[in-house]
Amino acid sequence: MGSVMRNSKGVRRLVAVLVLLAVIFALMALTARPRTNVTPMEKGIATLLYPFQVATDWVADKGKGLAASIRELTQLRDENARLRAAVEGGAQDKATAERLMQENRTLQAELQMKERASYPLLSAQVISRTSDSWYRTVVINRGGRDGVETNMAVINWQGMVGKVLSTTPFTATVQLLTDGGFSAGSKVSSGDMGIVQTVQGGEVRMEFFSTAPTVKPGQPVFTSGQAILPPNLLIGYVESEPTGAVPKVVTVRPAIDFNKLDALQVVMFTAQAEREGH
Amino acid sequence: MRYGILATIGLVGFLIQSVLGAYLSIGGAMPSPLLQITVTLGLLFGWRIGLGTGLIGGLLLDLTAGRLIGLHLLSMGLVGLLIGLLEEKVFKENWFLAGLVGAGSAILAHGLNFLCLALLGWRFDPVHTLVGAILPSALYDGLLTMLVYSQVYRYYQYLRPNPRGTIVLRR
Numbered sequence: 001m002g003s004v005m006r007n008s009k010g011v012r013r014l015v016a017v018l019v020l021l022a023v024i025f026a027l028m029a030l031t032a033r034p035r036t037n038v039t040p041m042e043k044g045i046a047t048l049l050y051p052f053q054v055a056t057d058w059v060a061d062k063g064k065g066l067a068a069s070i071r072e073l074t075q076l077r078d079e080n081a082r083l084r085a086a087v088e089g090g091a092q093d094k095a096t097a098e099r100l101m102q103e104n105r106t107l108q109a110e111l112q113m114k115e116r117a118s119y120p121l122l123s124a125q126v127i128s129r130t131s132d133s134w135y136r137t138v139v140i141n142r143g144g145r146d147g148v149e150t151n152m153a154v155i156n157w158q159g160m161v162g163k164v165l166s167t168t169p170f171t172a173t174v175q176l177l178t179d180g181g182f183s184a185g186s187k188v189s190s191g192d193m194g195i196v197q198t199v200q201g202g203e204v205r206m207e208f209f210s211t212a213p214t215v216k217p218g219q220p221v222f223t224s225g226q227a228i229l230p231p232n233l234l235i236g237y238v239e240s241e242p243t244g245a246v247p248k249v250v251t252v253r254p255a256i257d258f259n260k261l262d263a264l265q266v267v268m269f270t271a272q273a274e275r276e277g278h
Numbered sequence: 279m280r281y282g283i284l285a286t287i288g289l290v291g292f293l294i295q296s297v298l299g300a301y302l303s304i305g306g307a308m309p310s311p312l313l314q315i316t317v318t319l320g321l322l323f324g325w326r327i328g329l330g331t332g333l334i335g336g337l338l339l340d341l342t343a344g345r346l347i348g349l350h351l352l353s354m355g356l357v358g359l360l361i362g363l364l365e366e367k368v369f370k371e372n373w374f375l376a377g378l379v380g381a382g383s384a385i386l387a388h389g390l391n392f393l394c395l396a397l398l399g400w401r402f403d404p405v406h407t408l409v410g411a412i413l414p415s416a417l418y419d420g421l422l423t424m425l426v427y428s429q430v431y432r433y434y435q436y437l438r439p440n441p442r443g444t445i446v447l448r449r
Contacts, residue, residue, distance in 0.1 A: 021352065025394070028348035032398045042341045049342065052297045060301065129300030133308045133411045134391055135343055166344045173344050180400055200395070201406035 037150070038166040046139075046168045053128040053139060053171070106157070119230055121265040122146060124154075127171070136179035136202065137165065140264060145169045151228045153267040159234035159255030160223065161264055174264070177235065177254050178202040185227035186235055190214040193224050196235055196252060204236060204254055207247040215242055221252050228270050280437055284319060287430065288331050291315040296342045307414035312339060313387055314423040316358045317380045318430050322370060323438065325362025332358025346398070353390040357383045373428045380423025384416035 038046075124140040142148050144167045154161045154174045162176040163184070175182055180200030187193045188206075192213035196206045206221060219238045225231025236255045242248040291311040294302075302309050312335040320328025336354035340347045361383055368375055389412070396402060430437075 024348040024352045024355075028346050028352070028394060029398060031345070031347040038344050039341075039347075042344050045338070045341045046344065049296055052293060056297050056301075128297065130343070132299070132339070132343055133306075133388065133415055134349070134395065135345055137343070180395075180402070197401075199401045199403050201403035201410060203403055203406070 038168075042166070043168050046166075046171060046173070049128075050168070050170050054141070057125075057127040120268040121155075122148065122268055124148075124172075124264045124266055126261050126264060134180070134200070136176040136258075138162075138174050138176065138261060139171050140174055140266070141171060142266060143167045143170045143172050147268060148172045148266055149270070151270050153223070153229045153233055153270075154264050155233055155267060156256065156261070156264050158257065159236065160229075161256055161258075161261065163229060164266065172266070176258060177204060177256065178258055184229050184235070185224040186221050187224040188213070188215050188219045188221055188238065190219070193226070194247070196221065204252040206238070206250050206252050208242070208249075209247070211246055211248065213242060213248055215248075215250060217241065220255075230267055230270065233267070280439075283437060284323070284327065284331075287319070288312070288315055288335055292335060292338050295339070304418065305414060306410045307418040308411070309415065309418045309422050310384065310387075311422070311426070312336075313354060313357065313384060313419060314380055314426045315430075316354055317361050317383045317423050318376065318427045320358050320361035321365060321368060321376055321379060321427070322430065322434055323362075324365040325359050328358035328362025328365075329355060330358070332356070346395075349391055349394055350387075352394065353387040356390060357387050360386070370431065370434065373424050373431065376427035377420045377424035380427070381416045381420025383423075384419035385412060388412040388415065 122142055124142040126138045127141045128139040130137045140154070148164060148167050150164055150166060152164045154163060160177060162174045162179070162182065165173045165175040167173075177196075178198055180198055180202075182196075182198040182204075184196050185193070186196040186206055190213070192208055192210050192215060194206050194208040194210075194213070196204060198204050208215070215238055217238050217240060221235045221238060223229045223231055223233040223235060234255050236252045239251045239253045242250050291314070294311045299308065299311075302311075312331075316328060316332045316335055319331045332354035333351060336350035336352070337347075339350040339354070343350075361379060364379070368379075392402070392407065392412070
């Protein structure tokens, strides 16, 4: 009798566990589809974490500044020794000129990017990065309060960084181009169109609609403007010859250095809005 | 009081992971302080605490990420439950074993995540995922679990269900 009761208790527990697993998996499947809105609970948690993220970012910035100062101090000592040893006094002038030239090149590149984009841009700062092995996202210090909306493109002076995945009043989560599951309509300079998709692990691929695309390594890849993102944002450069039967696929090297994301810009409208004439 | 302290440990783990997580990553290895805490509490206090920590921690991680809800809930809940079932079978003072269990748990949790995402149609580069993310993270998690376990174990006498130290006979 006792063993029968124990067995039935065991079966009940097993059924409860299986039902719980099924419910969780169903929830996962439901939320796996692209969502335009996050739940109020997600919004609440993100808002609660915002001050911690800002504080951490501030401390990290100060830490970086301190490390840079120490590095700079060491460099300055070396430089001082070199300068003392140098016969000509023009070495410092030359270094300053080089630094200014570099600064000028960066500013010019940024300006060209702005001219090329010709969209209203909103400057933003990365305050937090993903803390998960499965997602590649960053949190920026601009949100719904600043007019940021889901699916807006995010860029920097090098090219496209990603798109806005969700917003809270103060922050927005940006899905990076290297996030598994990222996709965007794209085109190469020859006019061939396709879809850029990122495989989990960070490899970016472009699948062509055409069966015989005119494409070669080194060609730039831009957004096509056919779907959500605005056209002509630089995604990256073709890295390989087309492979596969149908569709033809190439790998794409992103234009961005994702290890150095700091100051970003949000493109303040989507292609959909442009098509609708907003 | 005891549950309050355990909840605080979990909350601190969540804050470290969600706010400082990216700063703790080395190369492709991303540690999970919440997983380390789930393993530690499961090994020390049994399956109920392990399961509870895993489920609540996993849900919080899912809600923070703003992506799939249930991914970490499922993997961390299962890890908490399974590790908690080992509670009576391991020597609690063996923190090296805790490290091994931590590394194994990380592989299990990542493996479950991989399986779920693959079932939902995500595309993977399996070799890159295993060698570039899962194994380094598991090694990192194993090392940090030893650290977390050794610190929490110092207070085990105060946190365990029967703080007077009397022997509880189990059936």
